[in-house]
Amino acid sequence: MKHILLALLFLCSISALCQTDNITTQLYDTYENYKESTIGKRRIKHADIQPLIAEISANKAFKVSTVGKSIGGKDLSLISIGSGDTNVFLWSQMHGDEPTATQAIFDILNFFESPDFSKEKEEILANLTVHFLPMLNPDGAELYQRRNLLGVDINRDALRLQSPESQTLKRVRDSLDADFGFNLHDQSTYYNAERTEKPATISYLAPAYNYEKDINETRSNAMKIIVFMNEILQKYAPGQVGRYNDDFEPRAFGDNIQKWGTSTILIESGGYPEDTEKQEIRKLNYVSILSAIYTIAKKSYENIAIEEYEKIPENDRKLFDLKIEGATYNLKGKNYIIDLGMNQIEVDYPDHKSFWYSSRILDQGDLSTYSGYETLDASGYTIKQAKAYPKTLNSFEEVKALNFKDVLKQGYGYIRLSSFPSKHINSPFPVHLIGEKYKIPELNLMPGINPTFFLEKAGVIEYAIINGFLVNLKENTINVPNGMIFR
Numbered sequence: 001m002k003h004i005l006l007a008l009l010f011l012c013s014i015s016a017l018c019q020t021d022n023i024t025t026q027l028y029d030t031y032e033n034y035k036e037s038t039i040g041k042r043r044i045k046h047a048d049i050q051p052l053i054a055e056i057s058a059n060k061a062f063k064v065s066t067v068g069k070s071i072g073g074k075d076l077s078l079i080s081i082g083s084g085d086t087n088v089f090l091w092s093q094m095h096g097d098e099p100t101a102t103q104a105i106f107d108i109l110n111f112f113e114s115p116d117f118s119k120e121k122e123e124i125l126a127n128l129t130v131h132f133l134p135m136l137n138p139d140g141a142e143l144y145q146r147r148n149l150l151g152v153d154i155n156r157d158a159l160r161l162q163s164p165e166s167q168t169l170k171r172v173r174d175s176l177d178a179d180f181g182f183n184l185h186d187q188s189t190y191y192n193a194e195r196t197e198k199p200a201t202i203s204y205l206a207p208a209y210n211y212e213k214d215i216n217e218t219r220s221n222a223m224k225i226i227v228f229m230n231e232i233l234q235k236y237a238p239g240q241v242g243r244y245n246d247d248f249e250p251r252a253f254g255d256n257i258q259k260w261g262t263s264t265i266l267i268e269s270g271g272y273p274e275d276t277e278k279q280e281i282r283k284l285n286y287v288s289i290l291s292a293i294y295t296i297a298k299k300s301y302e303n304i305a306i307e308e309y310e311k312i313p314e315n316d317r318k319l320f321d322l323k324i325e326g327a328t329y330n331l332k333g334k335n336y337i338i339d340l341g342m343n344q345i346e347v348d349y350p351d352h353k354s355f356w357y358s359s360r361i362l363d364q365g366d367l368s369t370y371s372g373y374e375t376l377d378a379s380g381y382t383i384k385q386a387k388a389y390p391k392t393l394n395s396f397e398e399v400k401a402l403n404f405k406d407v408l409k410q411g412y413g414y415i416r417l418s419s420f421p422s423k424h425i426n427s428p429f430p431v432h433l434i435g436e437k438y439k440i441p442e443l444n445l446m447p448g449i450n451p452t453f454f455l456e457k458a459g460v461i462e463y464a465i466i467n468g469f470l471v472n473l474k475e476n477t478i479n480v481p482n483g484m485i486f487r
Contacts, residue, residue, distance in 0.1 A: 023120055024232050024291045027111075031283050034114060036106040042099050042277050043353050046074045046138035052106055053077050059113060068168030071149040072139040076168050079132045081112055082125040088293060089178035089262070091133040091169060094154045094185065094253070096140020096147070100269040100278045101184030104285035105134045111290065120294060127297040131176060136165050144352040156249075158256040166253075173257055180225070180296055181262040182289060183207075183254045186278070189271030190320070190343065193242045194313040197371035199273070200242030201281055202233055202288070203315050205266040208248040209259035215306070221263040223309040224301045229265075229288045230312055236284060237272070242315040244268070265292070271319070273373055320362060322470055323372030326379040327455060329445060335382075339367035342451045342468040349425075356426045356482045359468025361451050374470060376463065381455040385443040386413025386466075392436060394418045396428070404430050408464040409473050413452050414440055420485065427483030430466055435487040450484060 039048055057064040061081055068076040092101040109132065112121065124130070135141055139149045147153050148163055157166040173181065191200040206222035208214075215223070230241050244266065249255050258264040267289070269281045295301045320341035329336050341363045346355040363370070389412040393399055399415055407415075414432045427433040432452060434440070443453060455463040464471040469480040 021232075023117070023294060024235075024287060026117075027287045027290055028236065028283070030116070031107070031286060033116070034107050034110040034286070035283075036103065036110055039103050039106060040277070040279065041354075043144050043348075043355075044099050044102065044135075045142055045353075046135060049102070049106065049135060052109075053079065056109055056113070061112070062109075067133070067172050068164060070137070070139045070165055071163065072142070074138040076133065076136065076138070076165065078172060079109065079134070080129060082127075082129040084125065084127040084129050084297070086128045086180070086296065087131065087176045087178045088128050088180045088182070088296060089131045089133070089173060089176055090182040090184060090289070091136050091172075092184040093135040093137055093141055094165075094169075094183075096137045096142070097144045098146075098186035098269075099135075099141065100186050100282050101267065101285050101289075102134045103282045104289065105132050105184075107282070107286045108132075108290055111286075124293055124297045128293065130293060131172075131178070133169070133172060136169060142352065144348055155253050156251040158253040159251050169253060173260065173262060178257075178262045180221070181257050181264040182292075183257070183264055183266045184285075185266065185268045187268035187270045187315075188317065191242060191270050191315045191317050192319045192371060193239060194316045196239055196313065198239045199271040199319055199373070200268075200315050201237045201240035201270050201272045202229075202284060203242035203244055203268040203270060204230065204312065205244035205246060205254070205268075206309065207252070207254040207258045207264055207266060208246045209255060211248045213246055213248065218261055218263050219258055220306050221301070222258065222265050223306040224304040225263070225265050225292050225296070226312070227304050227306070227308040228295055228301050229267075229292050230308075232288050232291050233284060236287070240272070241312060242270070243309075243312040244315055271373070318370045320367075320370060320372045321359075321374065322451075322465070322468060323367060323370060323375045324378050324455075324465070325367070325375060326377060328378075328380075328382045330382065331444075338364050338445070339370075340364045340445065340451065341367050341370055341372070342465075344468045357467055357469075358426075358484065359451055361445065361447050361449055363447055364445060376455075376470060378455055378463075381457050381463070383443070383445070384411060384454040384456045384461065386432075386440070386452050386454060386464075387411050388414040388416055388434065388440055389431075392416040392418055396421065396424075399429055399431075399433070404478055405473065405476070407431065408454075408466070408471060408478070409461055411454050411461055413454070413464065413466055414486075420487065424485065427485055429483055430469075430471065430478045430480035432467070432483040433485045438486050 204226040324340040
């Protein structure tokens with residue numbers, strides 16, 4: 001009889017999960033209907049979300065309240081919907097330069113405002129009350145920086161509570177006595193799923209609440225939700241899910257909120273190929289979080305085996321934006337075979353609304369255990385120094401008139417200019433711009449330098465690397481967002 005009951009429970013669980021799986025597919029397929037188009041870039045600001053919150057406030061289905069202020073005096077808003085006894089609390093952008101989930105939250109709010117999925121929404125809102133605190137660190141978002149104006153990492157202020165943003169998060173969590181908490185972050189795009197070449201597009205953690213890493217019911221429920229979300233993401237980003245190390249951090253909010261009795265799920269948005277603005281990852285947040293909310297409402301997660309949690313590969317950090325493998329490098333008359341790993345590093349413009357690239361070599365040598373979003377097998381190719389174009393030009397217009405493919409094919413990576421417009425801090429062309437007296441340093445490959453050189457085979461230049469971006473000179477496309485200026 002016991003075996004029959006267990007089998008029935010298993011079948012009920014499978015049935016509920018299959019039902020949620022069907023809804024997940026519908027959520028993914030209809031996402032564009034709910035995507036909030038006004039916040040389509042990562043560097044969103046407090047001012048960008050205020051009209052959206054005002055619009056939500058006019059909808060009687062939502063309760064919107066100001067629950068605190070940042071150091072810079074910006075309102076922190078809590079948006080709530082539903083009438084159920086189970087409280088689900090989501091907060092985002094504790095770090096100002098981690099906005100992906102903030103965007104997804106407003107997509108989710110659009111979903112709740114729509115007339116669609118009425119049956120599923122009734123089930124959610126009758127069983128749950130869902131609370132959103134988007135952009136916890138608006139001052140950091142304004143500067144697109146991790147820390148707040150105090151210079152404090154809010155996620156290390158759970159004990160001392162010196163920042164008003166930290167105080168607000170603690171007060172709201174306590175007032176709700178939330179059953180489930182979603183701690184929403186962005187992680188480096190250079191994380192990969194352990195022992196694979198795939199980026200950790202989403203990483204999870206059910207934080208430990210003590211040094212012993214004990215698993216009680218609260219943490220166990222978080223693990224089950226993560227297993228459920230992982231299964232969803234495998235459909236859309238197979239093999240691209242990672243799991244954070246669960247060493248206890250006594251100052252961190254996630255660890256403490258778990259300790260305070262809220263089943264806490266950390267979600268970190270990482271990298272996805274050709275998704276610089278993380279809009280596909282935003283979509284995956286929307287789908288997986290909404291699906292998790294639905295399974296909490298249905299309680300269909302309860303029979304998930306937590307052993308599956310440990311099977312999610314851990315995060316590793318062995319990804320570059322560009323990896324060159326097996327190139328020949330001549331140094332002091334001797335040839336060496338080396339790999340090069342390069343990252344295309346973003347530098348904010350002064351308004352912190354957009355950025356340019358100042359790339360760097362991160363590592364070189366034997367990088368056989370590393371991967372790249374883009375990888376070139378350069379076996380048989382020799383690294384050649386980039387030269388200066390033989391003619392000094394007088395204006396950006398003259399530079400713009402050049403045939404850059406021909407320029408690069410001749411090994412020219414630098415253009416001399418007699419003068420520079422003062423407003424430009426980087427080159428808008430796929431070459432570097434240099435002053436009349438600037439002396440190009442001898443190519444000495446080393447971590448930390450800007451990667452600009454050519455790859456030659458049998459005396460013919462076939463590839464250019466300009467500011468860390470690869471150009472295949474056998475093709476017509478030159479995808480170099482910007483060069484550098486060296487005066």
